[in-house]
Amino acid sequence: METQSSCFRLNQVGYAAGLPVHVAILTEAPVRLLDASGTILGTIRADLTFDEASGDRVALMELGILPEGTYRLETDEESRSFTVKDHPWREVTNALIKGLYFQRCGCALYKEHAGPYVHAACHTADSADWENPSVRRSVTGGWHDAGDYGKYVAPGAVTVTHLIYTWKLFPDGCSDELNIPESGNSLPDILNEARYELEWLLKVQREDGAFHHKLTKAHFAGFIMPEEDREQEYLMPVSHCATGSACACLALASRVWKAYDPAFASLMLEASQKAWVWMQGNPDFVPFKNPEGVRTGQYGDRTDRDERFWAACELYAATGEPRYRETAEALFAEGLNLTAFGWADVAGLGALCCLFDLKEQAGEILFTKLKEGFLRRTEFALALSRQSGYGTALRPEWYGWGSILPIMSGAMAMILNALLTGREDMRDAALNQLHYALGLNALGTCFVTGFGEKSVMHPHHRPSGADGIDAPVPGLISGGPNKVFPYPATREKLGSDTPPAKYYLDETPSADTNEIAIYWNSPAIFVAACFNAMTLHQN
Numbered sequence: 001m002e003t004q005s006s007c008f009r010l011n012q013v014g015y016a017a018g019l020p021v022h023v024a025i026l027t028e029a030p031v032r033l034l035d036a037s038g039t040i041l042g043t044i045r046a047d048l049t050f051d052e053a054s055g056d057r058v059a060l061m062e063l064g065i066l067p068e069g070t071y072r073l074e075t076d077e078e079s080r081s082f083t084v085k086d087h088p089w090r091e092v093t094n095a096l097i098k099g100l101y102f103q104r105c106g107c108a109l110y111k112e113h114a115g116p117y118v119h120a121a122c123h124t125a126d127s128a129d130w131e132n133p134s135v136r137r138s139v140t141g142g143w144h145d146a147g148d149y150g151k152y153v154a155p156g157a158v159t160v161t162h163l164i165y166t167w168k169l170f171p172d173g174c175s176d177e178l179n180i181p182e183s184g185n186s187l188p189d190i191l192n193e194a195r196y197e198l199e200w201l202l203k204v205q206r207e208d209g210a211f212h213h214k215l216t217k218a219h220f221a222g223f224i225m226p227e228e229d230r231e232q233e234y235l236m237p238v239s240h241c242a243t244g245s246a247c248a249c250l251a252l253a254s255r256v257w258k259a260y261d262p263a264f265a266s267l268m269l270e271a272s273q274k275a276w277v278w279m280q281g282n283p284d285f286v287p288f289k290n291p292e293g294v295r296t297g298q299y300g301d302r303t304d305r306d307e308r309f310w311a312a313c314e315l316y317a318a319t320g321e322p323r324y325r326e327t328a329e330a331l332f333a334e335g336l337n338l339t340a341f342g343w344a345d346v347a348g349l350g351a352l353c354c355l356f357d358l359k360e361q362a363g364e365i366l367f368t369k370l371k372e373g374f375l376r377r378t379e380f381a382l383a384l385s386r387q388s389g390y391g392t393a394l395r396p397e398w399y400g401w402g403s404i405l406p407i408m409s410g411a412m413a414m415i416l417n418a419l420l421t422g423r424e425d426m427r428d429a430a431l432n433q434l435h436y437a438l439g440l441n442a443l444g445t446c447f448v449t450g451f452g453e454k455s456v457m458h459p460h461h462r463p464s465g466a467d468g469i470d471a472p473v474p475g476l477i478s479g480g481p482n483k484v485f486p487y488p489a490t491r492e493k494l495g496s497d498t499p500p501a502k503y504y505l506d507e508t509p510s511a512d513t514n515e516i517a518i519y520w521n522s523p524a525i526f527v528a529a530c531f532n533a534m535t536l537h538q539n
């Protein structure tokens with residue numbers, strides 16, 4: 001079906017029986033809502049308003065809570081169906097987690113787990129030190145970052161952290177049946193998947209405690225399968241942000257694995273503490289810049305104060321030593337963005353630790369005061385979603401590279417508010433961000449591969465482009481519209497009049513609008529698992 005000519009935008013994966021159903025309507029004509037038997041349940045007259053991000057005249061309508069079934073929205077010109085189920089988001093949540101399995105590097109993917117998306121073991125050769133190339137060592141494993149085959153420390157640490165907090169907060173929301181190689185062991189599969197990256201993180205630490213910023217070639221590979229990418233990979237120079245993020249993530253993981261594998265937990269805590277010592281000895285922030293001749297992802301950052309804050313929170317939680325709490329308190333006093341959960345701004349991950357793990361133990365400043373500040377900031381996400389015709393928590397001018405990240409981060413913030421306060425307005429606005437990812441957006445596109453009637457088909461993802469299979473690797477989320485920083489080729493096609501929320505090309509070369517990335521999957525996992533768990537508890 002040609003969704004662009006449709007006057008409905010829906011969650012194409014489906015809605016939950018116990019939660020309010022939202023749809024976007026782009027017509028002022030009367031819209032009938034019918035059930036499966038054709039009975040008209042009501043007639044809607046949408047009061048359209050102009051939505052700046054999309055340029056559409058649109059109304060986000062709440063249809064209330066509907067029992068399980070198939071429904072139809074109908075005008076005289078068009079009829080569009082949607083489903084309401086008891087557990088509509090189980091498969092998509094699992095697929096998003098399994099999407100990370102498909103990113104595994106250093107091992108073969110076998111038919112048994114990967115279906116048709118198999119490949120031989122990739123990137124198994126020893127890596128060279130960029131600054132001293134005669135020094136070589138084995139640094140295999142981890143996840144390919146995105147559509148490219150690089151492995152980057154801070155993005156990896158943030159992704160693992162999203163997985164761990166998903167498991168901590170919504171254990172029922174992620175199934176233990178992902179069909180990955182470790183399935184069936186005593187550990188939940190979401191933690192099994194996280195461990196694959198943690199083992200790699202431990203290999204990227206330098207003797208003195210610092211972490212290399214990344215492990216990549218000097219430039220991106222062509223659109224070839226990973227096992228065909230055989231040029232030399234390098235451990236690039238160390239960085240403050242990589243070291244701070246790895247420090248925090250490993251401290252967190254050490255707390256989790258204490259119960260499952262104490263030896264692994266101790267290794268991680270030692271590595272984390274070593275990283276902290278390096279951070280203390282290197283107080284002056286140096287932003288990472290690609291060395292001359294290196295063209296892979298830079299992942300630059302403006303400050304490491306948020307990484308230091310996050311690491312201090314997690315090390316306090318892991319050890320109980322007051323010096324970590326004092327450092328976190330001092331950094332908190334300087335002001336931090338407490339609802340930032342992405343690879344660059346990580347203070348929100350420290351807030352997660354304080355508010356949901358340490359709780360009162362964090363003390364007056366890091367619990368009571370931080371909670372006030374946190375809740376205040378979450379209002380911002382709610383306000384943005386209210387201002388948007390589609391309910392999307394993003395300003396028109398912020399549709400940049402990977403716009404899915406701030407949208408999913410807004411959802412995370414509102415979910416956490418709802419957990420702390422029980423507010424349903426926050427919960428419902430957060431749910432609209434999941435709807436955005438699954439098709440309730442200006443493009444009418446489901447951004448998760450393998451799902452929805454109009455889904456991403458040509459993500460900028462090397463295996464999807466090179467494997468000879470029409471359908472892309474499933475369970476990967478596209479970065480989505482980007483008008484802030486588009487490629488010249490994209491600008492040529494879309495011009496300057498295309499509105500930000502439609503600045504998107506479902507075309508393989510468009511890394512600027514259609515790449516996938518592990519740290520876009522992971523906040524979507526958090527959000528999807530939250531609502532998946534909610535449906536399990538309601539029914």
Ligand code: 9MR
Pocket residue numbers: 145146147148150296297298299401402485511515516517
């Ligand atoms: O996610 C990154 C985005 O915020 C930046 O604007 C963009 C351009 O620098 O890079 C993105 O990260 C890419 C990384 O540099 C290399 N691997 C693929 C990442 C996703 O596009």
Ligand code: ZN
Pocket residue numbers: 104105106122123144149226
């Ligand atoms: Zn690989």
